[in-house]
Amino acid sequence: MAERVSPAAEPATQTLGWSSWLAERRTIFIWWAGARALVLGTALVIHAIGRPYGYYSHAVLAKPFGALAVWDGIWYRRVAVHGYLFVPGHQSDTAFFPLYPVLLRIVHLTGMPLDAAGLLLSNVLLLGALLVLYDLGLALLPATDARRAVIFAAVFPTSYVFSMIYPESLVLGCMALATLLAVRGRWLGCSLVAAAAALARPEGALLVLPLAAIAADRWRSLSPEARGRAVAAVLAAPAALLSFLLYLGWAVHDPFAWNETQHAWGRSFNATGFFLSIRRLFTGLGRNHWGLRDALFCVVFLVLLAVAARAKIAWPGRRWPWIVFGLAIVLLPLASGSMESDARFGLLALPIYWGLAVAARHRWLERGLLAFSAVLLLGATATIPLIFP
Amino acid sequence: MTRLDLRTVRPSPLVRTLVQAAVILVVLVGIAFGVQAALLKVPSNAQLVAVEALKTLGRYHIMDSTEHLSARPRRSLCFENRVFDRKTHSFVLGSFVLVGKRQRYYDLGHGVHFSAAGEPTYKLARNRFLLAGCPEFLAQRLGTLLLQWRRIRVTDVRTDGVAAFRIHFGRPDLGVELYVERPSLRPLELALGPGAFAPRSDLEPTPFGNRAELIEQLVPMALRSRLRRG
Numbered sequence: 125m126a127e128r129v130s131p132a133a134e135p136a137t138q139t140l141g142w143s144s145w146l147a148e149r150r151t152i153f154i155w156w157a158g159a160r161a162l163v164l165g166t167a168l169v170i171h172a173i174g175r176p177y178g179y180y181s182h183a184v185l186a187k188p189f190g191a192l193a194v195w196d197g198i199w200y201r202r203v204a205v206h207g208y209l210f211v212p213g214h215q216s217d218t219a220f221f222p223l224y225p226v227l228l229r230i231v232h233l234t235g236m237p238l239d240a241a242g243l244l245l246s247n248v249l250l251l252g253a254l255l256v257l258y259d260l261g262l263a264l265l266p267a268t269d270a271r272r273a274v275i276f277a278a279v280f281p282t283s284y285v286f287s288m289i290y291p292e293s294l295v296l297g298c299m300a301l302a303t304l305l306a307v308r309g310r311w312l313g314c315s316l317v318a319a320a321a322a323l324a325r326p327e328g329a330l331l332v333l334p335l336a337a338i339a340a341d342r343w344r345s346l347s348p349e350a351r352g353r354a355v356a357a358v359l360a361a362p363a364a365l366l367s368f369l370l371y372l373g374w375a376v377h378d379p380f381a382w383n384e385t386q387h388a389w390g391r392s393f394n395a396t397g398f399f400l401s402i403r404r405l406f407t408g409l410g411r412n413h414w415g416l417r418d419a420l421f422c423v424v425f426l427v428l429l430a431v432a433a434r435a436k437i438a439w440p441g442r443r444w445p446w447i448v449f450g451l452a453i454v455l456l457p458l459a460s461g462s463m464e465s466d467a468r469f470g471l472l473a474l475p476i477y478w479g480l481a482v483a484a485r486h487r488w489l490e491r492g493l494l495a496f497s498a499v500l501l502l503g504a505t506a507t508i509p510l511i512f513p
Numbered sequence: 514m515t516r517l518d519l520r521t522v523r524p525s526p527l528v529r530t531l532v533q534a535a536v537i538l539v540v541l542v543g544i545a546f547g548v549q550a551a552l553l554k555v556p557s558n559a560q561l562v563a564v565e566a567l568k569t570l571g572r573y574h575i576m577d578s579t580e581h582l583s584a585r586p587r588r589s590l591c592f593e594n595r596v597f598d599r600k601t602h603s604f605v606l607g608s609f610v611l612v613g614k615r616q617r618y619y620d621l622g623h624g625v626h627f628s629a630a631g632e633p634t635y636k637l638a639r640n641r642f643l644l645a646g647c648p649e650f651l652a653q654r655l656g657t658l659l660l661q662w663r664r665i666r667v668t669d670v671r672t673d674g675v676a677a678f679r680i681h682f683g684r685p686d687l688g689v690e691l692y693v694e695r696p697s698l699r700p701l702e703l704a705l706g707p708g709a710f711a712p713r714s715d716l717e718p719t720p721f722g723n724r725a726e727l728i729e730q731l732v733p734m735a736l737r738s739r740l741r742r743g
Contacts, residue, residue, distance in 0.1 A: 203553065205554075206554055206663055207553040207554030207555055207556065208553065208555075208556070209556045209560055209564070209659070209660060209663065210564065211564055211567060211656040211659055211660055212564075212567070212568055212571065212656075213571065213649075213652065213653065213656065214653070214656045214657065214660055215660075216660060217660075222549050222553060223548075225553065226548060226549065226552045226553060229552055229553070230552065312537070315537055315541055316541070319541050319544075319545055323545055323548075323549075348526035348527070348529040348530045348533070349529060349530070349533050351526075351530040351533075351534075352529065352530040352531065352532065352533020352534040352536075352537070353533060353534070353537060355530065355531075355533075355534035356533070356534040356537035356538050356541070359534070359538055360537075360538070360541055363538045363541050363542050363545075364541065364542075364545045366542055367541075367542045367543075367545035367546045367549070368545070368549070370542070370546055371546055371549040371550065371553075374546075374550070374555075375549075375550075375553070375555045375556065376555075376556060376561075376564075377561060
């Protein structure tokens with residue numbers, strides 16, 4: 125006989141559900157707030173003392189959080205306000221994917237200034253991304269490891285980018301949510317979120333790998349219709365890329381404007397690009413020490429992926445598609461002939477956080493790494509004016 | 514006679530899977546396209562005309578022009594080629610100009626150099642170089658103005674009896690005006706500012722020319738070994 129829940133008892137149960145949900149994630153909220161306070165506070169200090177000056181103008185440093193609103197943030201704001209314009213041979217804004225500027229525009233329509241809209245959006249989206257990453261982690265790891273992975277994501281040395289007017293927090297959240305929905309067999313929702321990830325950054329298209337692994341794993345248990353939804357979810361990200369090409373064809377009369385403008389931005393993918401990026405790193409050592417930062421983080425990401433590959437993780441689907449997904453995010457940008465920004469790109473390789481969580485199971489190591497990460501995060505935020513993230 | 518009961522005819526599981534996937538993907542592409550189309554502004558017709566005019570300009574490598582900077586019009590010739598830059602260890606755009614018979618100017622991306630005797634000021638030399646209308650150099654400068662300022666004015670005009678567009682790049686009170694033929698968008702005239710008294714030049718672009726002869730005429734000896742071949 126089915127039990128009936130009395131209507132009077134329902135709200136109390138719900139309250140209990142919410143409070144336990146919140147209590148379980150309290151640490152995540154605290155680390156998110158703490159890490160963001162560190163980043164935003166450092167930006168305020170840069171504004172207050174007007175240093176380091178770097179590539180910034182007085183106008184940038186005159187704004188309280190100006191340090192977080194520059195570099196690519198200027199271009200995302202420009203797309204939000206003016207839309208795309210492609211001038212061949214120039215660093216045009218068609219190099220920037222559309223979903224983040226679309227969201228910027230929506231928030232801006234409420235009357236909020238664009239800078240504030242971008243900062244609010246990025247930081248709130250990061251909180252959402254961390255919560256979803258935790259839920260995804262619970263499907264792979266013990267709860268303590270899942271929580272540790274999220275805390276490391278919040279305080280990762282280059283995670284200051286999650287607080288800038290950049291789409292990284294949006295993509296991180298979409299990637300985690302798409303795979304979580306696939307794990308739960310909600311393929312339609314997964315399709316939408318995977319498409320959103322690919323519309324926010326090109327790395328989103330790499331979701332094909334883990335989603336295909338999950339779909340293949342569940343294939344036998346799915347009905348023909350569910351299989352159709354699973355196939356659609358796997359192909360949703362490339363389909364979204366196609367929609368971007370169609371849009372560019374319609375709006376700026378050149379469907380390949382994204383690819384063409386990459387040359388002007390110094391990123392043209394070719395077979396020798398990988399070797400060229402390594403050669404450039406060594407030839408540029410005397411002149412540009414910042415290249416070492418990206419190279420160092422590239423190595424750290426690879427080590428963390430190796431740790432994740434060896435660890436006992438209940439990978440949804442199979443292990444290797446996830447590792448290849450991470451490797452592709454970290455290594456594919458090198459095929460453009462430059463290691464520049466790899467420290468930022470690698471932030472989207474979800475398995476690195478699980479590798480970090482597994483590697484730091486000892487309490488002393490966890491505390492040491494968190495403290496070290498926080499110090500590096502502070503330093504990295506303070507040097508935003510000096511180097512392109 | 515047996516009757517076919519249509520209710521019992523169902524597509525195979527594979528077909529059902531593929532149809533389901535295809536429908537979802539088509540809807541998804543439609544939604545994604547719709548979101549972009551609904552929420553992002555598209556470039557104006559004037560901006561698109563300007564972009565097309567710059568593309569057309571960039572297709573030429575040699576520009577013959579007649580500048581009207583001083584009382585006496587002067588003929589100038591521009592030739593463009595990639596030059597090895599020792600600072601960046603890469604090939605950069607080199608624009609070489611000959612004004613009259615002796616005045617040579619060139620730009621490798623670090624400002625205009627000139628080697629003419631009795632040249633009064635850098636500003637005059639720069640204007641003379643700009644009025645030579647070096648196609649790729651000009652396309653780069655005007656493209657940058659277009660991306661920075663976005664606001665662009667395109668007016669239907671007639672110049673020397675030819676139907677043309679006057680495209681104003683940059684600030685309304687300053688900026689640069691490029692006149693292009695309608696509808697081919699071939700460059701006709703360049704003015705360094707609005708108004709009838711702005712320095713201007715008539716342009717006559719050419720896609721190809723005698724390369725060896727042009728190098729001999731226009732490129733300083735010291736730079737010839739750094740030119741990219743082909």
